Amino acid sequence: MSAEKLKAEKRTEFGKGAARRLRAAGQIPAVVYGHGNDPIHLALPGHATMMALRHGGANALLDLDIDGDHQLTLAKEVQVDPIRRVIEHVDLIVVVRGEKVVVEVPVLVVGEPGPDALVVTDSATVQVEAEATHLPEQIEVSVEGLAAGTQIHASDLELPQGVTLAGDGDVLIVNVTAQVTAEALEAELAESPAGQAEAEAQATDEAAGEAAAE
Known part of the structure; x- marks a missing residue:
């Protein structure tokens, strides 16, 4: 830089x-x-x-x-x-010049995950140590083709030469999860208290409508 x-x-x-x-x-x-x-x-x-x-x-x-x-x-x-x-x-x-400093560097997620996978960025920055005149502007992390269930931690990042991790290596950077289908979302909503209450209210309305029709 x-x-x-x-x-x-x-x-x-x-x-x-x-x-x-x-x-x-x-x-x-x-x-x-x-x-x-x-x-x-x-x-x-x-x-x-x-x-x-x-x-x-x-x-x-x-x-x-x-x-x-x-x-x-x-x-x-x-x-x-x-x-x-x-x-x-x-x-x-x-x-x-030549002095090393510890800074927070932005994480840039690149690539497309595997089918039916969703990328969630848990941490937008990572703490690194490097010479003040050679600080990376960002750290790239590729999610190309990754399957649901894959997790990328700070220790998994590929850092440029001369740059070392300064923070906790266990920090979660990227979490690849399974996409929620429309059917699964509807089923989850139906099982929730609000969904059950709405279903009960709809059933009551339908019963009242049938009774009025009779």
Whole structure:
């Protein structure tokens, strides 16, 4: 993963009002921390930062130019406005080339399962350890031709070279189950309390209709 280069400015004003003014000016407030250093409060260019985070994914690597000094950072948390869908704040951690970090990486399910099988994704991410400059954007898991009853755990994933599993290997990632047929669904609904009550009500209505006809 290559680092996206961004020009950053140090912030001297803090608080909600200052953050609003920054966003109104097309910038994004951010904080860089880690490696025992004091947090650095920054203003990042809005559009360029948004594009860098979109291109780099959940673990975007950013090369920040801070007053002429370059600092390699990793996106740790991105706060997005739930309504306007704009970035409100970014937390970044300091990394160095060659350093290994533990991150959550998205899981991408590819392929089609066997006949009458349904794929259920139990975990959308997996925790891995890798060099900060060689983080995978996603981990692919193939379900091509898999039969119902097949389960894929974290320990079953094929990880890229240099990437190791950091979380629990027993975590269920994908569960391939049997598709429920229309007949089986109707039978299950009929056996449920609600289904039985509906059947009883229908029988009562039919009996009442027959009695009225007589």
